[in-house]
Amino acid sequence: MTSFTAHLPRPGLADHRPGRRLERRKAAILLLLYSEPFDRILGLTIDVDRRQVGSAEAASRCVVRLQIVTDARDVFDRLVSVEIAFWERVDARLRAEGRLALGQLLPMRVMATTPRCRVFDIAAQLQITVGAASKTVDRVEAAGHCVRRPNPADRRSSLIEMTEAGVTALADAEVVFEDEVQARVGAVLSPAELVQLVGLLDRLREAAR
Structure with a gap:
């Protein structure tokens, strides 16, 4: 299993809205997916590091981890x-x-x-x-x-x-x-x-x- 981590830059004040947070996470996922051939991606796990995000969504970056299951x-x-x-x-x-x-x-x-x-x-x-x-x-x-x-x-x-x-x-x-x-x-x-x-x-x- 291969693990990837995406580090996103500090969001602006307007980016703390729920919709913006979701879009930022989607962007991180797409960034990582495009770095790996799609035919090798059989499973996907997304983990947002709450130690960095916090309850107030005031972290300096959002960390999204993808675990790509190896293929046959x-x-x-x-x-x-x-x-x-x-x-x-x-x-x-x-x-x-x-x-x-x-x-x-x-x-x-x-x-x-x-x-x-x-x-x-x-x-x-x-x-x-x-x-x-x-x-x-x-x-x-x-x-x-x-x-x-x-x-x-x-x-x-x-x-x-x-x-x-x-x-x-x-x-x-x-x-x-x-x-x-x-x-x-x-x-x-x-x-x-x-x-x-x-x-x-x-x-x-x-x-x-």
């Missing part, structure tokens, strides 16, 4: 910005401590928690293409953290299994991951806010399917 486009921009910022901070912490990069930790987490894991399962859970998931598995396998096994139920696909080295690397990385995410999210939002945020994000994710 702004929410999208903020979500992307937050995701990028969090990814970079968490990934930097993992790399600085010699742990798995975040791009390997996330797919390895899927491997560790999905029975008979396939490339398709990783793609579905991480919301990436099958091609991107396959290349990711290639990198994890090259690092010695997983192996592909033949899938007896479908010769066209493989089953992905974690190696002992992969299990150890994932466990070490999860400790750092949890600590960094707690500092970035858990220490900023209350438990109630986290529950509310998860609910909202789940609704947006479902709508994006």
